[in-house]
Amino acid sequence: MIDLYTVPTANGQKIHIMLEETGLAYRPHLVDLYKGEHRAPEFRKLNPFARVPVIVDHDAPGEGDFAVCETGAILRYLAAKSGQFLPADIRLASEVDQWLSFISANVGPLFRGGFMFSTMVPNPAAAEYFVAEAQKAFGVLNDVLATRSFLVGETYTIADISAYPVAATSGKQLPQGLTPYPHVRRWAEAIAARAAVQRGMALFTK
Ligand SMILES: N[C@@H](CCC(=O)N[C@@H](CS)C(=O)NCC(=O)O)C(=O)O
Numbered sequence: 001m002i003d004l005y006t007v008p009t010a011n012g013q014k015i016h017i018m019l020e021e022t023g024l025a026y027r028p029h030l031v032d033l034y035k036g037e038h039r040a041p042e043f044r045k046l047n048p049f050a051r052v053p054v055i056v057d058h059d060a061p062g063e064g065d066f067a068v069c070e071t072g073a074i075l076r077y078l079a080a081k082s083g084q085f086l087p088a089d090i091r092l093a094s095e096v097d098q099w100l101s102f103i104s105a106n107v108g109p110l111f112r113g114g115f116m117f118s119t120m121v122p123n124p125a126a127a128e129y130f131v132a133e134a135q136k137a138f139g140v141l142n143d144v145l146a147t148r149s150f151l152v153g154e155t156y157t158i159a160d161i162s163a164y165p166v167a168a169t170s171g172k173q174l175p176q177g178l179t180p181y182p183h184v185r186r187w188a189e190a191i192a193a194r195a196a197v198q199r200g201m202a203l204f205t206k
Pocket residue numbers: 007009010011012033038050051052053069070071072104108
């Protein structure tokens with residue numbers, strides 16, 4: 001059994017989708033960020049950086065429970081545990097890793113910066129910078145998806161599972177949404193049609 005600590009943001013949704021896609025048994029727990037539940041000492045034992053999502057695998061190989069934080073690492077762990085959505089080929093697996101880093105270390109923080117400077121600490125010039133950088137990142141996704149069905153060729157992988165909620169949820173914050181990115185839209189529509197994706201995206205939204 002896996003305990004999932006989460007919120008229904010793009011970061012949380014990556015892991016909701018992966019758990020639904022793999023069929024691994026899990027119990028979801030909503031963390032109230034407004035009440036600061038993620039900063040409680042007990043939660044910091046799972047993720048010292050005090051962020052969600054986090055999973056705790058009670059059936060991990062080796063001794064005792066195993067906590068995993070950071071969405072790229074969680075996707076990698078669940079792919080290894082389930083044997084799904086990660087190619088065995090070393091080059092393709094590296095391409096998957098490159099996308100995981102691109103999404104969680106580059107694209108995610110751009111939306112965080114955009115949100116921060118448009119609402120929490122208003123600074124129009126900074127907000128504009130982050131939006132422009134996010135648009136460049138979506139241009140990169142669009143160019144790649146013009147040449148292939150999924151981010152790493154013709155097979156759906158954890159690279160797509162990482163990127164899809166960023167497009168579907170965070171992408172709405174861009175001035176014209178996904179309209180300027182037709183290949184991202186086509187790819188997102190194909191992923192949105194998957195039943196597991198629909199279940200994952202719906203978690204904690206009602
Ligand atoms: N790099 C982290 C980002 C996680 C993240 O930013 N989570 C947000 C929710 S989407 C959070 O916990 N925010 C609470 C805070 O910053 O205090 C990952 O990929 O897991």
